[in-house]
Amino acid sequence: MCAIFGILGEHDEKKAKDALALLSHRGGDFCGITQGQNLFFAHHKLSITGTNSDSNQPFSYEKILLSFNGEIYNYKELRADLSCEFNFKTQSEAEVIAASYLKWGVNFVLHLRGMFAIALLDDEILYLFRDRLGKKPLFYLHVNAFIFASEIKALVPFLHSIEMDEDALLSYLSFLAPTPPFTFFKNIKKLAAGEYLIFKDSKVEIKRYFDLLDTTPSLITNRDEAVFLVQNALEEAINIRLATDVPMASLLSGGIDSAAINAYAKKASMDIQTYTLGYKEFAKYDERQNASLSASLLGVKNRAVEISQREFDESCDIVLDALDEPLNDPAAVPLYLLFGHIKKDGYKVVLSGEGSDELFLGYRQYFEFLDIEKLTNLKNKNWLSGYFHSNFSMNREWERYKRVFDGSLLFRTTGENFTDLQKNVSMKRNVRDNESLKYIQNYRETFLASSHSDESIWYSYIDLHLFQAEHYLTKLDRLSMAHSIESRTPFLDHKLASLVFSIDPKIRYMDGVTKSLLKSALKPMLDEKILSRRKKGFSNPFMEYLIESKKISLIKEVNEKTGIFKKEILDEHIKKAANGGFKQHIWGLYVLSVWLKKYLL
Incomplete structure (x- = not known):
């Protein structure tokens, strides 16, 4: 896990190194720089x-210059497959990536399993890749030169x-985070999950190399088969992420996602330290009691x-x-503070349960939306549409029903905040x-345009x-x-996600139980007290x-x-937030205000 940074074009060396230094928190074990005429490649x-010098980057391999951030969990298997064609000189992931590119071209990325942001320079053509589900970030700026970085802060000095950016503001208000390709800094862009960028002859081209909707829908229609396949895929996904040469910890809430990860780790004979958050003045928000019980049932160590x-x-x-x-x-x-404690305890890797709710329908509102979708089949709904138009409410629920009767798209992400x-x-x-x-x-x-039709x-x-990709991740x-x-x-x-997308979607929601498929798959691993516990979420x-x-x-x-x-209207929102309403709206406006004051006022 690292930071990548680079410039193609004229640049000031000191300014480039100062910008690179802004990313030092992402990796303090080594800093590498490759320079040339109109070239600054750094890591x-x-x-x-x-952990040895073989893995230092930027990595030069024949005509390839490479810098990447992330983990390729199958790099040893790829190395073995390619060893008959390439004489590997190191044990590094970077050399495997370079060799994979030389064999398969840009399609090499389809052979990688893991999380990554990759910068690969082939002569005068630069390729940037963001992993399939957007775990690792990648930003770019094309002014006089083309500049890329793992975080925006390293690009701001070049503006x-x-x-x-007006589109960043409006999409942020709607969906909690700016949607790709926008960032709040006009002219700084970001790659979306599953995309790659080609920079050639001073031109930028964006392409997509992976899409979950390319899976065949309802390939698996038997529930028992689906449960079996999910069990195997999840166990494999967890096991390949247990490999590390440094101390590993895990987050543990009172829910089934983190419990599942720790249960499978325990099965693999990994005794992982777990961490849970609590709040001094507001114990009602934390999950220390539930997490403690889960830790006891799982037989793992837990620190609150x-x-x-x-x-x-x-x-x-x-x-x-x-x-x-x-x-x-x-x-x-709170998450930043928690990671601070984990860092002090000497851990460099943490396992977390993001993505389970989205894959296995873990939010109650998914089921509510599926029910509301049925109203679109009403033959006589004009008078209902008129009623909603004439009885405006600021609540999101009002607009969602209005969409049904107006025939517009109902579901626009779980994270929809300010409606239009x-x-x-x-x-x-x-x-x-x-x-x-x-x-x-x-x-x-x-x-x-895909073969999928089920709204879930x-x-x-x-x-x-x-x-997930632009907000939680x-x-x-x-x-x-x-x-660090x-x-x-x-x-x-991505293999687990693709599997879920190939299962008959009704298996996920027919019984009206959140995460029904996942809970069935986890029955051999988790105590019923954990499986039946009501979802609380990371509230604070x-x-x-x-x-x-x-x-x-x-x-x-x-x-x-x-x-x-x-x-x-702003005064009204703030007043409602003090009484428990529009809370996330107000937090979003506060965060926005901090940014506006720092950069524009």
């Missing part, structure tokens, strides 16, 4: 599986001026980390700086109804691309790497902290200078 290394409001307040600005741009996730601060009508009411600019669809249109068109597959597909990557910790997410193994007292610290006043302060939102 910060965090040693996980290759002629800082301007906010308790954080206070003082720690939350003191770390808030540090966390938002680490994220580089607005990300509406109130759990970011909420934005129109709240902002001084005009926001048209359904305007946010432009940010998910390409995903929807891909779904409609659409729910999983768009959530994996946006709610962004948070996980930045905050773990801020402490590699995070591994077994549920987001962020709004109480924001109000108590008086930091919430920043929202009004910044809006007075920017005039983005209507004052009276």
Whole structure:
């Protein structure tokens, strides 16, 4: 796990090295730089599986110059397969990637299993690859030169001026994070999950090399077979992520995802230290009691980390700086503090359960949306459409029913926050109804053009691309790497995900039970007390902290200078948040205000 950074074109060497230094937290074990005319290729290394100098990068191999961030879990198998054609001189993943490219061209990426952001220079052609499900980030800027980096902060110094990207703002308000290719910094772009970029003759071309919708729908229709295959695929996905040359820990909540990971690790004879969060002033939010019971049932060690409001307040600005741009996730601060404790205890790798909810329908609202979808079949619904139009409500539920009767797309990610009508009411600019669809249109068109038709597959597909890749995985990557910790997410193994997409979708939801398929698969591994426990989620007292610290006043302060939102509506939102409503809306506006004040005011 590392940082990659590079420049193709004219550049100032000192400025390039200063920008590279901004990424040093992602890997302090080695820093490598390859320079040439109009070339600056660099790498910060965090040693996980290759701890000797053979794994140092950038890596030069025949005509290839390579720098990559991530883990290739099948690199030993690939090395064995390629050894008859290539005389390998190291044991490194980088050499295997270079050899794979020489054999298969850009299709080499299809042979890789893992998480990665890869920069590969072949003579004068640069290729950038982001892994299939978006675990590792990759940003780029094309000004006079072409510059790429693992984090935005290394690209900002090369901007002629800082301007906010309007599409980033609007997609952030809608979906908790800017949607690809946008970032809040105008002209800085990001690759989406499963994409690769070609930079040739000063031109940028983006292509897709992987799509979950390429799977054959309903290939597996027998539930017992589906359970068996999920059991095997999940066990393999976890086992290949247990390989490491450094100490490994795991997150443990009260839910089944983290419990499953630790159960399989225990089965593989890995005695992993687990960590759980608690809150000093607000015990009702934490899961220490449930996690303690899970740890006891699983037979694993557990450490409960308790954080206070003082720690939350003191770390808030540090966390938002680490994220580089607005990300509406109130759990970011507690997670950063938790990783800090894990780092102090000497761990460099952490296992986490991201992706399970999206793959196995773990959110109750998936089932609610499936029910509401049925209303589209009503033959006489014009009067209902008229009723909703004439009885406006700021609640999202109102707009969702309106969509059904208007015939517009109902589900737009679990992370949908400000609806278009909420934005129109709240902002001084005009926001048209359904305007946010432009940010998910390409995903929807891909779904409609695929062989899949069940809307639950659409729910999983768009959530994996946006709610996971651009929201949860962004948070996980930045905050773990801020402490030089590699995070591994077994549920987001692309083979496991592809398997789930090939199962008859009705098997996932017919009985109306969240994660029904996964729970069936885990029955031999987990105690019924864990399997039947009600989902709680990673909740925390962020709004109480924001109000108590008086930091919430920043929202009004910044809006007075920017005039983005209507004052009276903003006041109403803040008032409702204090009483438990619109909480994530307000946190999102606070995070946005911090960024606006730092970069534009």
